[in-house]
């Protein structure tokens with residue numbers, strides 16, 4: 001699955017211990033340019049190859065927040081329409097570069113409250129092959145069945 005989750009997921013249908021996986025298509029230099037334009041973050045490490053080499057990064061790297069945006073998509077794809085993301089956070093652990101495929105592996109660690117005002121907590125790790133690049137967590141309110 002890459003995008004467009006259309007199935008509604010209800011609070012009642014979720015269990016602690018449920019797992020999910022979400023894979024992004026390869027990161028592109030166009031995405032880095034578009035994210036720079038949208039955010040205003042024009043740090044040259046995200047688009048200037050020679051500058052990034054001189055900075056010791058081995059080439060351009062994706063904005064951390066772009067990678068976090070991918071993590072957020074993994075959350076919203078799992079949650080489906082009608083869900084409300086109430087909290088999301090992440091740590092950037094290793095660079096993501098154009099051409100990298102980030103695969104997110106998530107699990108449900110908590111379920112609190114009732115179907116009308118309950119929240120689920122998700123923990124997710126993002127990998128490029130077997131390299132952990134981002135670790136995150138989110139609190140999501142799902143609709144009642």
Ligand SMILES: CC(=O)OP(=O)(O)O
Nearest residue numbers: 041062063064065066
């Ligand atoms: C938060 C963030 O995206 O930072 P950077 O542009 O340094 O990756």
